[in-house]
Amino acid sequence: MTHRAHNFSAGPAAIPLPVLERAQSELLDYGGTGMSIMEQSHRGPTYDAVHNRAIADLRSLLGISDDYAVLFMQGGARGQFAMLAMNLLGDGVGAYVDTGNWSFLAEKEAAKFGRTATVWTGRDEGYCRVPAADEIAVPAGASYLHYTSNNTIYGTQFPGTPDPGDVPLICDMSSDILSRPTDVNRFGLIYAGAQKNLGPAGVVLVIVRKDLLALSHDKLPETMSYKLMAAKNSMLNTPPTFAIYLVGLVAQHLVGLGGLDAVEAINERKAELLYRTIDESGGFYSPNAAPGSRSRMNVSFRSPSAELDARFVAESAAADLVGLKGHRSAGGLRASIYNAVPEESVRALVDFMGDFARRCG
Amino acid sequence: MTHRAHNFSAGPAAIPLPVLERAQSELLDYGGTGMSIMEQSHRGPTYDAVHNRAIADLRSLLGISDDYAVLFMQGGARGQFAMLAMNLLGDGVGAYVDTGNWSFLAEKEAAKFGRTATVWTGRDEGYCRVPAADEIAVPAGASYLHYTSNNTIYGTQFPGTPDPGDVPLICDMSSDILSRPTDVNRFGLIYAGAQKNLGPAGVVLVIVRKDLLALSHDKLPETMSYKLMAAKNSMLNTPPTFAIYLVGLVAQHLVGLGGLDAVEAINERKAELLYRTIDESGGFYSPNAAPGSRSRMNVSFRSPSAELDARFVAESAAADLVGLKGHRSAGGLRASIYNAVPEESVRALVDFMGDFARRCG
Numbered sequence: 187m188t189h190r191a192h193n194f195s196a197g198p199a200a201i202p203l204p205v206l207e208r209a210q211s212e213l214l215d216y217g218g219t220g221m222s223i224m225e226q227s228h229r230g231p232t233y234d235a236v237h238n239r240a241i242a243d244l245r246s247l248l249g250i251s252d253d254y255a256v257l258f259m260q261g262g263a264r265g266q267f268a269m270l271a272m273n274l275l276g277d278g279v280g281a282y283v284d285t286g287n288w289s290f291l292a293e294k295e296a297a298k299f300g301r302t303a304t305v306w307t308g309r310d311e312g313y314c315r316v317p318a319a320d321e322i323a324v325p326a327g328a329s330y331l332h333y334t335s336n337n338t339i340y341g342t343q344f345p346g347t348p349d350p351g352d353v354p355l356i357c358d359m360s361s362d363i364l365s366r367p368t369d370v371n372r373f374g375l376i377y378a379g380a381q382k383n384l385g386p387a388g389v390v391l392v393i394v395r396k397d398l399l400a401l402s403h404d405k406l407p408e409t410m411s412y413k414l415m416a417a418k419n420s421m422l423n424t425p426p427t428f429a430i431y432l433v434g435l436v437a438q439h440l441v442g443l444g445g446l447d448a449v450e451a452i453n454e455r456k457a458e459l460l461y462r463t464i465d466e467s468g469g470f471y472s473p474n475a476a477p478g479s480r481s482r483m484n485v486s487f488r489s490p491s492a493e494l495d496a497r498f499v500a501e502s503a504a505a506d507l508v509g510l511k512g513h514r515s516a517g518g519l520r521a522s523i524y525n526a527v528p529e530e531s532v533r534a535l536v537d538f539m540g541d542f543a544r545r546c547g
Numbered sequence: 548m549t550h551r552a553h554n555f556s557a558g559p560a561a562i563p564l565p566v567l568e569r570a571q572s573e574l575l576d577y578g579g580t581g582m583s584i585m586e587q588s589h590r591g592p593t594y595d596a597v598h599n600r601a602i603a604d605l606r607s608l609l610g611i612s613d614d615y616a617v618l619f620m621q622g623g624a625r626g627q628f629a630m631l632a633m634n635l636l637g638d639g640v641g642a643y644v645d646t647g648n649w650s651f652l653a654e655k656e657a658a659k660f661g662r663t664a665t666v667w668t669g670r671d672e673g674y675c676r677v678p679a680a681d682e683i684a685v686p687a688g689a690s691y692l693h694y695t696s697n698n699t700i701y702g703t704q705f706p707g708t709p710d711p712g713d714v715p716l717i718c719d720m721s722s723d724i725l726s727r728p729t730d731v732n733r734f735g736l737i738y739a740g741a742q743k744n745l746g747p748a749g750v751v752l753v754i755v756r757k758d759l760l761a762l763s764h765d766k767l768p769e770t771m772s773y774k775l776m777a778a779k780n781s782m783l784n785t786p787p788t789f790a791i792y793l794v795g796l797v798a799q800h801l802v803g804l805g806g807l808d809a810v811e812a813i814n815e816r817k818a819e820l821l822y823r824t825i826d827e828s829g830g831f832y833s834p835n836a837a838p839g840s841r842s843r844m845n846v847s848f849r850s851p852s853a854e855l856d857a858r859f860v861a862e863s864a865a866a867d868l869v870g871l872k873g874h875r876s877a878g879g880l881r882a883s884i885y886n887a888v889p890e891e892s893v894r895a896l897v898d899f900m901g902d903f904a905r906r907c908g
Binding site: 189191195196197198199203206219220225227230260264268379386388405407423424426428429506 | 549550551552554556557558559560561562564567568570571574575576579580581582583585586587588589591594621622623624625626628629630633656659740742747748749750765766767768769770771783784785786787788789790793867869870
């Protein structure tokens with residue numbers, strides 16, 4: 187019996203066990219070819235089928251229409267901070283909603299390439315909430331409105347989708363993509379580093395409305411041009427084939443679970459169990475996120491003291507509950523419960539939390 | 548018994564079987580952690596050890612001094628075409644040696660960001676050779692001299708290292724890095740996409756002389772700045788952890804073989820056997836590369852006709868010899884015999900070649 191820990195890491199994070207088992211079983215011989223999928227030419231029919239099935243399954247799960255291109259790129263979500271501005275900013279203003287470290291850095295990076303504006307910030311409130319719809323005003327001359335749908339550090343998440351009017355909406359969906367149904371038609375561009383809900387680090391998914399591709403100008407580095415990457419089906423140069431293969435297996439796995447409605451129901455149960463444990467702890471545990479902004483993916487909370495937080499981390503690790511230390515910029519505790527974290531792991535965590543509170547409360 | 552084909556793919560290409568077996572055995576539980584290495588935080592001690600050991604083993608194999616930074620980046624060698632120019636070109640001239648498609652595209656990409664000059668081209672000779680030392684004249688005001696040490700399509704390879712005088716020498720070593728001892732001190736920067744000799748697609752190795760890092764200016768996209776990536780030990784953002792882990796396993800494997808002297812001796816034997824079979828075929832097979840420019844990594848050749856080339860590809864594939872079709876821009880046949888292709892596979896290939904020539908000659 188293979189030892190598997192309860193993995194609450196914020197990213198890279200848990201991968202669904204059936205996906206890892208399948209990858210393991212065919213690592214030396216993919217589909218009878220006598221080669222690993224990572225040893226296959228990206229121009230050959232075997233990899234081509236893997237690549238296109240991954241795209242097709244993502245299209246199916248998210249209901250992505252033919253108005254959008256689905257791209258696999260490299261450089262992580264952080265690479266997209268620059269890339270989206272280099273492709274789409276032009277002479278306009280990049281409007282940014284600042285709900286935490288990553289959205290802040292996204293704007294800072296874009297400012298190298300043109301004008302930006304912060305249309306809302308939660309900084310003075312400790313990033314404990316996301317804005318309500320009427321708190322976001324898109325400035326005149328905006329090229330796009332950018333926001334981060336889920337904030338891994340502070341444990342907040344947009345319950346809905348902002349409405350920027352006629353301006354393209356751009357979303358960093360790295361930490362909650364595929365966790366719930368999403369109406370892609372409301373977006374100009376969605377990007378997501380793979381290493382939370384999609385697969386391993388090393389590939390970033392970009393879903394871009396095709397009419398925006400015309401904005402990619404000819405002086406961009408080739409590998410950073412949405413237009414070129416779309417024209418080449420993400421095979422301008424050698425794509426990260428093994429990472430894309432794993433993303434494809436994750437997508438197949440979610441299709442097998444019943445699609446994103448089913449996935450969302452599981453995620454609701456997991457998050458509800460954790461927040462209930464916090465709320466019913468008699469004040470021993472306190473959540474970072476304000477009501478209405480609670481993330482179903484990253485539950486950030488703290489015990490009564492930094493000392494107890496440290497003890498919680500050490501004792502939970504000894505009980506095979508891994509990755510519960512809060513991000514260094516926020517402190518406290520954090521349980522990341524992405525799609526691949528099983529309900530059984532969340533039950534083990536709340537059992538530990540209850541026991542810990544009884545012993546230390 | 549797992550079925551393994553003889554894999555002559557040009558890249559992505561064969562991975563050493565012991566590396567794949569090790570990765571397979573620990574895919575669900577790395578080192579007793581209860582998690583795959585791809586499920587571990589890149590900020591945690593487990594991945595950190597993997598990352599730094601990979602760098603240390605590469606330093607040991609190539610004898611890389613502390614004057615150089617060893618970076619893992621994303622975007623492939625094609626991403627480096629732009630990145631090296633964006634970081635290092637400045638107001639000077641990028642001098643390029645054109646020995647084939649990839650070096651040609653490297654210059655074309657750099658020309659988006661400044662001035663370039665082609666100091667030698669083999670285009671009119673069908674890229675059948677690399678220049679002699681006295682054919683390369685570096686122009687005044689050059690920022691660097693760029694060349695491609697091995698040309699996968701045309702099957703040519705520099706037997707030695709060009710001497711650009713005081714100008715930094717930049718080499719795309721994607722297809723022959725770690726295939727022979729290399730005096731890194733002669734270079735300003737070496738880059739290599741992993742998917743030929745280093746591991747899977749999705750990571751690119753960059754070895755850069757530290758004094759050049761000062762040239763990376765502050766308006767570069769963060770993930771494209773050599774200076775920032777060096778300052779953060781390639782962990783500015785989440786690196787492609789699983790690909791780097793595999794590169795580390797490949798490096799360990801080569802250390803275990805006895806280092807690059809031993810690796811070179813094996814590669815010499817493999818290439819010698821193939822070229823002898825071509826040379827002794829009574830003219831049935833003809834090599835693309837001129838004497839003195841023959842690649843030990845990619846042996847490009849052809850049979851008497853395009854029809855026989857096609858028949859060769861079909862019949863060899865049926866005999867489990869995979870990936871022998873020449874690149875679409877050169878036609879003919881090509882056997883890529885990177886480090887991970889076993890001598891036994893080369894023997895199987897020359898047996899097939901002899902039989903095919905007898906039947907069709």
